[in-house]
Amino acid sequence: MTTRRKHTASFKAQVALEALKEQKTLSEISSEFQLHPTQIRRYRDQLKDGMELVFSNQQAKELQTKNELIDRLYCQIGKLNTEYEWLKKKLGFAD
Secondary structure: OOOOOOOOHHHHHHHHHHHHHOOOOHHHHHHHHOOOHHHHHHHHHHHHHHHHHHOOOHHHHHHHHHHHHHHHHHHHHHHHHHHHHHHHHHHOOOO
16 A cells, blocks of 8 residues: 655645746656646646735735734633632632
């Protein structure tokens, strides 16, 4: 039984860029990187689909929204922890 090879994102990007250049045929790229041509096409198409994200602000906006949510949640956790400790002290519970 053979195990599946796992490729890094940089390797996939390198293969996809080589395919986008169209300086070599898919079979040449396939033998160079030891991948099936179908896999190379998938990498290439995935790169084409994702290229617009590089130039878009949408991803930055989503990241900022996530960071704001995380900050609010940490603030709420801190507040709840403080209230918990205060209640433990008032009710006489020890650690």
